[in-house]
Amino acid sequence: MRLNKREFRYKRQGVTLAFFFGQTVSILFLLSAPQTPAQDAQPFPVISRLDSSDTAFRQYVADVEAARLRIHNRERTGEGAESLAGVLTVYAYNPGPRDDAFTLAARCNIPYAALATLNHIPHPDSFIGAPTLLLPSMYGIFIPEKPETDLELLLFTGRAQEEGIPITVTRSGGTERFLFIPGADFSPTERAFFLNTGFRYPLRTYRLSSPFGPRVNPVTGNFRVHQGLDLAAPEGTEVYAARDGEVIEMGTDPIYGNYIIIRHGETWASLYGHLSKFETALRSHVRSGTLIGRVGSTGQSTGPHLHFELRQNGRAQDPGRLLFTK
Structure with missing residues (x-):
């Protein structure tokens, strides 16, 4: 990687954030400065309590306000996303049993989209019992370089071309890269996936x-409404749950x-x-994307395919209008 001579360093609460801008990439390194033994394993300033009695939290609140002002000014002046790089700071917090996505967002004055995407949290329930969370001072969307969840895939495919700041975050689990889009929030579709109201296609290839809709049944020759989608795929193709739920x-x-x-x-x-085969059990609670079965040709079928239906209050709905595909 070739870097030019512009380098910005920001020091606060025992952490150095160095931003290097090259011709095609911007990288954020989070480097641990000398700390007390209790903090050696944590490269971020630690917030113990989300109230004004905590020094780190008071500083975090000040950072959030400064970042919000910069984003507001950027919208007015038309500055590029790169101009905001030096304003982003990151803190660590161990959530308690009563902390959830909405209370944390309210206490931190940061939209839950920023908290969720930086911490790889796919839906609100995942905040409960979560390990150490990273709290960014600037609101926006963090898109991982290697998306894994439905929400991350949706962000990756829908926002990868937006103007952002490529960053690298180093924490105890290793190093990971994101594209940070400052000032962004969830779109209605992204919010639906985070709140677990969105559906994914049950096959990866089909x-x-x-x-x-209306059609002539290929087996009986009768004209009737086809209440789902037929997705052709080879016998044995993996079938996944379209959303979290119970079998x-x-x-x-x-x-x-x-x-x-x-x-x-x-x-x-x-x-x-x-x-052709079941890969789950009755009364099982499954996550979106969980393997539940295999494509076959059992029942009234002319060849290997998956018949897939979505029903709302017992009435069939067109899955094509409701499904996200990556």
């Missing part, structure tokens, strides 16, 4: 062989063949039909 029904049906129904909250359910 060919849409029959959409939702409430599984069995064999003359039409659906081997099928699974997952309930998602009070109003939604998803159905997976024509399976």
Whole structure:
């Protein structure tokens, strides 16, 4: 990597943040300065309590306000994202049993999108019992270089071309790279995935062989409404849960063949039909993207494919309007 001579260093609370700008990449190194033995394992200033009696928290609040002012001025002057690099600071906090995404966001005066994306938290429940959290002083979206969750994949595919600051964060688990988009918040679709109201395609590779809506049944020749999507794929292809939920029904049906129904909250359910094999159990609680079965051709089928339905309050909805695909 070739770097030019511009270098900015920011020192506060025992941490040095060095920003180097090259021709094509900006990198943030978080380097631990000399600390007391109790802090040796933590390269970030530690907030013990989210109240004014904690010195680190008072400093964090001041940093948040300074960063918010800079973002406001940037929107007025049209400065590039790179101009905000030296304003970003990061603190560490061990959440308590009563801390959740919404209370933390309120106490820190930072949108939960920034807290969630910096800490790889895919939905609000994941804040409960979480290990040490990193608290950024500037609100925005952190997009990981190697996305893993549905939310991160959505961010990666939808925002990768936006103007941001490439950063590298070093913590006890190793080093990871993000693209930080200052001042950004979740879009409605991103918020839906974070709040666990969005759905993903149940196959990673497929060919849409029959959409939702009226059609002539290829087996019976009858004209009727097709209440789901037929996704053609080789026999044995992995089938994944479209969203977090509970397996409430599984069995064999003359039409659906081997099928699974997952309930998602009070109003939604998803159905997976024509399976060759089950990979889950009745009453199991599954996460979005959990392996639940394999593509097959059981029941009323002309070849290997997955019949996939989404039902809201028992009524079939067009999955094509509701699914996120990466």
